[in-house]
Amino acid sequence: MAPEKNNHGRKSSSVKHRGPIQLRRARKDEATTTDERLLDERGSTDWVHTDPWRVLRIQSEFVEGFGALAEVPRAVTVFGSARTSVDHAEYEAGRALGAGLAEAGFAVITGGGPGVMEAANRGASESGGYSIGLGIELPFEQGLNEWVDLGINFRYFFARKTMFVKYSQAFICLPGGFGTLDELFEALTLVQTRKVTRFPIVLFGTEYWSGLVDWLRNTLERTGKISEGDVNLLHVTDSVEEAVQIVVTAQQGVDDGALAGTEDQW
Numbered sequence: 001m002a003p004e005k006n007n008h009g010r011k012s013s014s015v016k017h018r019g020p021i022q023l024r025r026a027r028k029d030e031a032t033t034t035d036e037r038l039l040d041e042r043g044s045t046d047w048v049h050t051d052p053w054r055v056l057r058i059q060s061e062f063v064e065g066f067g068a069l070a071e072v073p074r075a076v077t078v079f080g081s082a083r084t085s086v087d088h089a090e091y092e093a094g095r096a097l098g099a100g101l102a103e104a105g106f107a108v109i110t111g112g113g114p115g116v117m118e119a120a121n122r123g124a125s126e127s128g129g130y131s132i133g134l135g136i137e138l139p140f141e142q143g144l145n146e147w148v149d150l151g152i153n154f155r156y157f158f159a160r161k162t163m164f165v166k167y168s169q170a171f172i173c174l175p176g177g178f179g180t181l182d183e184l185f186e187a188l189t190l191v192q193t194r195k196v197t198r199f200p201i202v203l204f205g206t207e208y209w210s211g212l213v214d215w216l217r218n219t220l221e222r223t224g225k226i227s228e229g230d231v232n233l234l235h236v237t238d239s240v241e242e243a244v245q246i247v248v249t250a251q252q253g254v255d256d257g258a259l260a261g262t263e264d265q266w
Contacts, residue, residue: 061159065134068152069167073130075107076247077164079183080116080174082142093204093240094119094174095126100244102129109134109168112144112151116174121147134160161186169254170200170247175208191233192226200250202243203236210236 078097084090098108098120108124110117112133125131125147133148137155144151154160164171164183171187173180184203190196203209213236220226235246 058156058159061154061156062162065152065154065159065163066166068150069132069163072132072150072167073107074105074169074251075109075130075132075167076101076170076172077109077168077183078116078120078172078174079111079176079180080120081176081180082111082113082115082117083177084115084119084175086119090116090175090205091119095123096240097172097174097204097243098123098125098129098131099127100240101247102127104244104248106169106247107132109164111135111179112148112153113142114145116176118145118147121145125149134163136160165190165196169251170202172202172204172243172247173209174204188230188233192230198250198254200246201234202246203234204238204240204243206236206238 078094078101080090080094084094094116100123101108101120102124107130108120109132110120112121112135117133121131121133122145131147131149133144133151135142135144135151135153136157137153144153152163154163161183165187171183173184184201187196187199187201191199191201203213213231213234216226216234217231221228221231235243237243237246
């Protein structure tokens with residue numbers, strides 16, 4: 001009997017199924033079944049480092065994060081440098097911000113590390129507030145600071161970023177490096193594109209941030225790379241009280257909108 005041909009005149013090849021995946025033209029690595037590879041203790045363990053297994057790890061990070069943070073009260077994330085020393089003025093500012101936010105009824109979320117992050121967690125904890133740290137696996141050991149009440153360590157930056165945005169009502173950025181800038185522009189993009197609304201972003205430290213704000217206004221806005229007024233999404237201040245009040249006022253607007261039956265979402 002002549003081999004069966006498809007509509008294009010080509011010889012049909014055998015079809016195999018691996019769960020929902022259809023395979024044609026058998027490959028050498030498909031000689032065993034999924035069950036066989038799973039149950040064969042003598043097999044290679046390289047599979048735990050493959051992309052399908054990473055998908056499960058990523059999924060588990062979201063599940064663990066959502067589960068741990070679901071009951072957290074309204075919160076504000078404070079970003080800043082992990083390299084800030086305890087005797088630095090920026091450390092004291094972070095500590096005061098943590099305390100001010102806690103006294104205003106907000107939990108404080110940080111990246112859980114040392115420096116400014118520790119300062120904000122410490123201020124919240126010392127004021128009787130809820131102190132949360134979302135750590136990240138790094139090539140060098142960092143660990144969560146001792147002032148964290150609820151701590152979660154993540155493998156993946158994008159899973160961690162989702163938790164910062166989903167469970168925060170605002171971001172306050174103290175002087176920091178690449179990590180702080182990364183989170184800052186992530187939040188700016190989400191607010192600019194209205195993926196999140198009524199989400200204040202505060203830059204604490206006018207001397208530190210003024211060069212960046214000037215560049216955004218005089219280069220990006222002037223050349224049309226961002227819309228006129230986009231820079232105004234940023235609030236710049238040197239006052240702990242003003243930073244906290246910006247967050248409180250924004251939250252009151254959301255609460256008033258909810259009472260009026262609007263559909264505003266953070």
